[in-house]
Amino acid sequence: MNVHHYIACDLRSNDPRWLRGASSYWKSRMKKPLHQFASVGWMVCVGMLLATSSRVVALDNGLALTPPMGWNSWNKFGCNVSEDLIKSAADAMVSTGMKDAGYRYVIIDDCWQVSRDSAGNIVADPKRFPSGIKALADYVHAKGLKFGIYSCAGTNTCAGRPGSRGHESQDAIQYAAWGVDYLKYDWCNHGNESARVAYGTMRDALKQAGRPMVFSICEWGTSKPWLWAGNVGNLWRTTGDIHDCWDCKEQYWTGWTRILDQQNGLESFAGPGHWNDPDMLEVGNGGMSTTEYKSHFTLWCILAAPLIAGNDLRNMPLEIKDILTNRELIAIDQDTLGKQGRRLRKNEHQEIWVKPLKDGSRAVALLNRGTSEEKITVAWEELGYPDGLSISVRDLWAKNNLGKFIGRFSASVPSHGVVAVKVSP
């Protein structure tokens, strides 16, 4: 392989493409004219990209072979955590049917910890967690659920609590002793540390501690973790924090559609055991309409995103529960092929997103970002199927078969809404 092909295949680019379109994509990116590359060379190159993306060395802890599902305290409760809150969240996860739908991890985010003792051991807030973390983990485990916790690679967490820097081994051993199953590991107060080194240190400490834990890297995409974290974490955040709105934007957080825009191009880096994480769900937190929450949830499933609910499970309106427990969409997210979906096409307000599934079918989301209802059409050829093929279409929200279609499928999509279908040749 000559140096040009090597350059074109360079995985430091964050935008390799699967399926078709790679050639025109690269054509638009290359500074040198394409005729320098023989078409055979291109096929080799694209083939290598595909091979490489499936060869990514995944973290060998055997966890998160499908995107992790659970609940986390941060989006709704912030620092206002306690053992009562976590226990009631675990109770609600069972009573609402969330557990039956596949949700497993109950995760305390920041603010459970207050200090370190003289031996450097992390100390939980004795007022808010009077029974201690071990008892809380036991409670969660007794419900048939998994228990998750939070720390930070820096000297302090994002809320200013003690971070794990310099205490990684000690903390990992402590978490293992408590029965922790999942660690979300944040990126504040790091003083320009190398993220790769910092997360590698905790990865090694967790491995050494001996208890398998899902390792959730939360460094906000700053160092393009999709390029290096495949064998470091089970999931890695790709952007700043999500906010409960359609497309708002602040310095550190944005609405979910802005996060969605940043996921396109990252699909080749995800797979069983190692996932891009567009952040936790905002479904049910009150800032968006039910239509918008359905779109948010649908697209997260198309992205093979971790499904970590962030609402108050104890007081969940029926329409919110119905979104979070839509088993047909959850099955798309959890499909064992483990392919992250990508944006097939974007025309003004209309977007078509597609996710290949293990049985050869595709999940397709027709998203309308406009302010009025629009008809959106997807052609079989765009999905890689022959134009004349008669293909079954199932509506994943209505949960009914729409029949067989030849050539294309069209649907009227409400403003800020989505039509999600499974397309099976």
Place this chain on the structure above:
Amino acid sequence: MNVHHYIACDLRSNDPRWLRGASSYWKSRMKKPLHQFASVGWMVCVGMLLATSSRVVALDNGLALTPPMGWNSWNKFGCNVSEDLIKSAADAMVSTGMKDAGYRYVIIDDCWQVSRDSAGNIVADPKRFPSGIKALADYVHAKGLKFGIYSCAGTNTCAGRPGSRGHESQDAIQYAAWGVDYLKYDWCNHGNESARVAYGTMRDALKQAGRPMVFSICEWGTSKPWLWAGNVGNLWRTTGDIHDCWDCKEQYWTGWTRILDQQNGLESFAGPGHWNDPDMLEVGNGGMSTTEYKSHFTLWCILAAPLIAGNDLRNMPLEIKDILTNRELIAIDQDTLGKQGRRLRKNEHQEIWVKPLKDGSRAVALLNRGTSEEKITVAWEELGYPDGLSISVRDLWAKNNLGKFIGRFSASVPSHGVVAVKVSP
């Protein structure tokens, strides 16, 4: 102060100058013509440099107010360390008069450690240190000496033993419990970690552990630690390893004269509690002549360098002991003003180095790098004294007063030799 002065005073430059010569120095460095700067502005600027260098925030552990003195196992013994060796080195430090001359720290370098236990605690080599590190520290302390140890900021030490990454807090607590007084902290297997972060982590861990320890940063000058380590370590290496030769050069080590060349310009960054470290002494290790060892030792004293002997103290020829215990030169090194000397002038083979002392006098080294004896002259004006002043000169190797001199002092200096004098107006 306008922006130009700010730029000129920028401490990110590694070459600020004290005494005179600053103006011409900057003139040669500035890309913009000097007339942009009013001379008053220059005085302010140079004054700020001086003020800043003395305002550098030093590590607040109260240690190393003069450059640390001691012995380290590496240069002579490498990995071949044991409790017997260290105990005999401590014995010899007392019996040879090294302790009386000011040497205090007995430091085990790499290879004392072999593994970590299941709780992540560092484990000393049970064959080589059967009594354990605590007992060894006790032995050293009983001699009225201080005890030092070695680790590394990476996952493994330079010799491949377990490093401290992720175990910083645990290791610091362990060192404190053992009674460690000095930590040399190396820079292998760090995976492109930020040195500033890595050493900051151990600095914080040592502080937290509560026992004051001299913190010796050994990152070889890679990230210009003089710019950031003033409040991180008590000393920081400025170059790759020293080798026992006059001017040899390999990838990772060089002869002492090449290291000397790299010290010039760093003088403003050193001071009580925070020292540039041109690496340990090679005096007595057999690769150089007695003349060359005297030059090496002299220049290290002029540099206010840490004086860490690296030879076999148990078998020390008289002429080597006389070099290492030259109290008049040690007093230059340990002068409480804490100013690192600088190169005043270099003409072909001849160099003049000068170090200001607390009593207003100056230590001056006339160094001959040539292959035959040369006469070297230093003028009072070069030292900042009036030409006509009658000034006392004392020979620091002959240990006798040479009398009073007007205008200048000259001496014949042998090849690769030095004449070291104290000049007192």
